[in-house]
Amino acid sequence: MQTLPRVLEIPDVFSNLKELRTLHLSNNSFIGSFPSSILSLTHLEYLGLTNNSLSGPLPSNQSMLQKLTELNLSYNSLNGTIPSWVFSLPLLSSVSLQHNRFRGLADEVIKTNPTLKELHLSNNHLSGSFPQSLVNLTNLETLGISSNNITIDEGMNITFLSLSSLFLSSCQLKDFPHFLRNVKTLQVLDISNNKICGQIPNWFSGMTWDSLQFLNLSHNSLTGHLPQFRYYNLQYLDLKFNFLQGSLPLSICNMRKLILLDLSHNYFSDSVPHCLGIMASLTVLNLRKNNFTGSLPPLCAQSTSLSTIVVNGNRFEGPVPVSLLKCDRLEVLDVGNNVINDTFPAWLGTLQELQVLILKSNKFHGPISTCQTKFCFPKLRIFDLSHNDFSGSLPAKVFGNFKAMIKLDGEDTGNIKYMESMSNLPFVRSYEDSVSLVIKGQDIELERISTITTTIDLSNNHFEGVIPKTLKDLSSLWLLNLSHNNLIGHIPMELGQLNTLEALDLSWNRLTGKIPQELTRMNFLAVFNLSQNHLIGPIPHGLQFNTFENDSYGGNLDLCGPPLSKQCGTSDSSHVPQPLESEEDEGETYFFSGFTWESIVIGYSFGLVVGTVMWSLMFKYRKPKWFVEFFDGLMPHKRRRPKKRAQRRRT
Known part of the structure; x- marks a missing residue:
């Protein structure tokens, strides 16, 4: 294998390298056009120029690459039409031209090429009807045409006798490709992100694809009930973002090899089959935003492979199933926005891989009890208990267990990674976990969870007592929301040590005293809310504090100084409002706190x-x-x- 020095433009000197067998120049910064002298390398077997910045059309002259078996020109800016020689080379088995700007194929009819097995044309500018030239490639095993503007006529005679993987996502399709009736060997089918509407046709659900492992119908407009699929070897089923409704068919229980099941953002209802708890291979279960009712199934009852469980936005009730204790690989547990009635499941702290715990907007109640084990929640980075009926004091000991929220010396924060659940399928990229959080006052669904997303949200509960000083140890904390509780006492000056904090909300509590000057050390603070407390004295200045507006401090009658119009020294700033003793007194306080000098x-x-x-x-x-x-x-x-x-x- 010969290597060439890295330059900006590929020199057109390949005619002198007649014996060259492998040319691998991928992942460089090459610009300019495709060197036409490469076509004269009669002994070349592999040509790889992927991930460069090549532009312009491919040469249309006859190629001499008679021994070429693999051609990879993906991830460039090549344009024009794809010349016919690309498909007619006698030994060529794999062609990768995805992520370019090709607009079509040459007008010449492509002769049947029995050696071509893989053809990747996704993410180009192909348009119009399905290329008639490709119909002759009857021995194709993998065909990728995703992210083009391709239409497939119902009467088009397409016969791929050996097709195993078909990628047609984002192609403006309005119906299921009818030529699939002739395909018996399908393993992977991706027709997501199209405009397919109506019910799943009977002919499709009745196909006996014994080899089908991957099926993605997400982001369409499918309606009606989910049919009784007979794909018993299916490992990956993605139906999210459709309009499917009704109960889940019992045929789900026959898919015992399922690794991923994503039914999120639909209108499924009724209870969930308990068989989901005994699927030995199930790694990802996402039922977000449906109308499921009843109790949560006993997940991990006979399996420990689940790493992601998301049931947010349904009507599940009852307690959190204790069977989750067996989910020793669990990383994400999101049961938010249901009607689950339970105390704090402290026993979840024994799950050593748990990183995301979301219990928000349910009927959880009582205090946050501490774990009984030495290592409790060691990897937890997202902790959301908001909008429940939790009470008692904030447990400093629990926060001390959150080791993943502590920035260690020498830790590389510049290398941001995202949480992934491995699919164990060689032809599918890893599944990226998502989560919905209140970030800077807005409910935002993060499509990916980065390793620097560390949040604690305990807002809208009945917590009492003081803010624990131990929160200062969570040095990598990104968001802290303790608003709408009954917290008292002073704001700990130690919170100023949270130098990565971007959002701090302590509003609607009963905090007293002055705002610590130490809080001005938080250089990344973008959202700051101390409104509706009993704070006194001048507002600190400096760095981020100079950017906050009046609404960060509203309802604190004895605060003074910019940005408020009240000047310091005009009243007795040492006065501390007395604690509220009755509903009547509290109501009067809120009533008069809304008055201004204009009223x-x-x-x-x-x-x-x-x-x-x-x-x-x-x-x-x-x-x-x-x-x-x-x-x-x-x-x-x-x-x-x-x-x-x-x-x-x-x-």
Whole structure:
């Protein structure tokens, strides 16, 4: 194998290398056109120029590459038509031209090539009907035409007797390709991201593809019920983002080799078959945003292979199944937005691989209990318990277990990776986990979870007590939301050590004291909310604090200084509001906290006018006693209400 020095443009000197058998120049920065002298290398067997910046058309003159078996020109900017010699080389078995700008194939009819097994044309600018020239390549095993504007006529006679992998995603298809009726050897079928609508046809669901392992029908407009598939060797089934409804067919239970099942973003209903808990190979289960009801199935009851469980956005009820204790490979558990009624499942801390735990928007209640094991939640990076009925104090010991949120000395933060669940299929890339989080005030669904996404969201609960100082140890924390609770005491100045924090929300609590100057050390802080507390004194300045607006501090009547209009020194800043003792007192506090000087002036002016008029009428008709009795009847005597513990209103 000969190598050439890396240059910007490939020199056209290959005519002097007649004996060259392998030319591998991939993953460089070559520009310019395809060197035509390469076509004269009569002994060349492998040609690889992938992942460069080559442009222009391929030479149309006759090729001398009679011994070439593999051609890879993918990931360039080549354009024009694909010349016929590409498909007519006698020994050629694999052609990869994906991710270029080719607009069509040469007009010449391609002769039958019995050696061509793989053809990759995805991500080009091909348009119109399915290329008639490709119909003659009857021995193809892999055909990729994804991300083109190809149409397939129903009456087109296409016969691929040996086709095993077909990629037709993002091709503007409006119907299932009818030529699939003639294919008996299919292993991989991807027709996702098209415009296929209506029910899955009977002929399709009735196909006896015993070899089918991968089926992707996602991102279409499929409706109706899911048919009884007979693909018993299926390992990958992706139906997300359709309009499918009804119960899951029992044929799901016969797919015992399933590795991935993604039914998210549909309208499936009723309970989930318990057989999902005994599938030995199931690694990814995603049921997000459907209408499933009943209790969660006993997942991992007889299997420990699950790494991702997402059931967010359904109507599951009951407790978290204890069978999850056997999911020793579990990395993502998202049961948010259901009606699960349970206490905090501290026993999940024994799952040493768990990185994402989302329990938000359910009916969880009680305190956050601590684990009984030495290593508890050691890899947890996303911890979301928001919008539940948790109570008690914030457990400092639990936070101390979150070792994955601690930035270690020498740790490489520049190398960002994403969470993946391995599919174990050689022809499929890994499945990337996704999650929905409230980020900077907005509910955002992250299509990929990066290794630097470290969040704690305990908002909208009934937590009491002080903010633990141990939070300072979570040095890689990215988002911290403790809003809408009953937290008291001062803001720990130690939080200023969280120098990677981008969002901090402590609003709607009962925090007192001054805002620590140490918080100005947080250089990456983009969202900061301390509103609706009882904080006092001047607002610190410097770095990120100079960018925050009034709404970061609203509802704290004794805060002063920019960006607020209230100047420091105009009132007794040492006054600390008394704790709220009754619902009545709290309601009055919220009522008056909304008044501004404009509303006071308007009320005063209105009262002055009304009072003057009533005073004049009273003396004009000389019946002051009648007016006194009239207004006394409108003002019932105030009764004292029994004092009870204030309950904060959740918003």
